[in-house]
Amino acid sequence: MPVYEYTALDINGKTVSGIIDAESARTARQKLRASKNYPVTVKEVHDTAALKKPKSFSTMRSLSRVSPYEVSMMTKQLATLVGAGLPLVSAMDALISQIRSPAFKKMLAKIKDSIVEGNSFARSLSLFPGTFSPLYVNMVNAGETSGALDIVLDRLADITEKQQALKNRIRSAMAYPILMSFIGILVLFLLLTFIVPNITSIFSDMNQTLPAPTLILIDISNILKSYWWVIGLIAAAILFILNSARKTVKGRYFFDKTKLSLPRFGLLAKKIAVARFARTLGSLLENGVSMLPALEIVKNIADNTLIANAVEAASKEVGKGQGLGVALGESKIFPDLSIQMIQVGEQSGKLEGMLNKIADVYEDEVENSIMAMTSLLEPVMILVMAVIVGFIVLSICLPIFEMSELVR
Numbered sequence: 001m002p003v004y005e006y007t008a009l010d011i012n013g014k015t016v017s018g019i020i021d022a023e024s025a026r027t028a029r030q031k032l033r034a035s036k037n038y039p040v041t042v043k044e045v046h047d048t049a050a051l052k053k054p055k056s057f058s059t060m061r062s063l064s065r066v067s068p069y070e071v072s073m074m075t076k077q078l079a080t081l082v083g084a085g086l087p088l089v090s091a092m093d094a095l096i097s098q099i100r101s102p103a104f105k106k107m108l109a110k111i112k113d114s115i116v117e118g119n120s121f122a123r124s125l126s127l128f129p130g131t132f133s134p135l136y137v138n139m140v141n142a143g144e145t146s147g148a149l150d151i152v153l154d155r156l157a158d159i160t161e162k163q164q165a166l167k168n169r170i171r172s173a174m175a176y177p178i179l180m181s182f183i184g185i186l187v188l189f190l191l192l193t194f195i196v197p198n199i200t201s202i203f204s205d206m207n208q209t210l211p212a213p214t215l216i217l218i219d220i221s222n223i224l225k226s227y228w229w230v231i232g233l234i235a236a237a238i239l240f241i242l243n244s245a246r247k248t249v250k251g252r253y254f255f256d257k258t259k260l261s262l263p264r265f266g267l268l269a270k271k272i273a274v275a276r277f278a279r280t281l282g283s284l285l286e287n288g289v290s291m292l293p294a295l296e297i298v299k300n301i302a303d304n305t306l307i308a309n310a311v312e313a314a315s316k317e318v319g320k321g322q323g324l325g326v327a328l329g330e331s332k333i334f335p336d337l338s339i340q341m342i343q344v345g346e347q348s349g350k351l352e353g354m355l356n357k358i359a360d361v362y363e364d365e366v367e368n369s370i371m372a373m374t375s376l377l378e379p380v381m382i383l384v385m386a387v388i389v390g391f392i393v394l395s396i397c398l399p400i401f402e403m404s405e406l407v408r
Contacts, residue, residue, distance in 0.1 A: 008037040072160035079153035142288040217395035256305040275362035282355030
């Protein structure tokens, strides 16, 4: 359906602007008049060639790539507008006119039109599951039901910001080691493929036995020089096979189990997953979502099959009347500290606050662990590179030393 950008006058004579979807410009004007806005200009938006084709919601989902940061900022602004007393539709109109992303602007226009047609805000958000997660939709639904939508939106923005901040800190901490590893591998590849063969070719005319390190270096260099493309194809094939296997149920389970079993990295992945679990569950419970639906939502957004299975099993036990802490403890996956804190929260009647504390504790531990690992990883990388370069230098220098001995 085409999207139109409009400028109109409201019943008080003030100029308003925004975007609206309609079958034609005439229909757009009729929609505006029905909402007591009198159109001044109505112009169809042509952002990309894809807009010329009719779109369903599924097509919109596939084309739109909205970052979590954009969603967080939109949520914070919408919370401010709704908290100031603006009706939801008016707040959406004011928000749409300020959004810069064309894809996000059209998405919000679809959501606003769905609300105007009589659907709830949560129902309208659920039309775009690629952008608005089940956590987001269910918290909005709880906010609408309780009449505290502005408070819920503000908390949603805080949750999104905290999760994004944690991801950014992890990426920032890992950026340097990953970059240095890539540069080191590239330098070694160029060194062994192009530079070492030119140097070792001098030794081919020598009628003497070369040292074992030199022979090993020459063999490695010859293999890389002649079959580098085969090695590249094999690496690409392995990555493709692993990626395909990860998409299967058994493959995903194997990878997730392996991830949690790795020394140090497994504990780190577990802490990240537990922090996400606690933050999400605590926020849902705080905003009026009952325990069993909240656990179902948390299970669906868990990034690990084993943890999702543990939450599902715990949900069944909680449905039978068992405590959450005891039910989660039976899986032997959640750390003991988190289980103890959940049990204390249940006994004190402050489970929501305790879950948020668990998230804070593990997010801090994750950040500290990553900083410690990266600080340890840097000297290890330098040591490994030094050993490899030292082996290359030694392999080249040994025959030269032997030649100098023969000259004497």
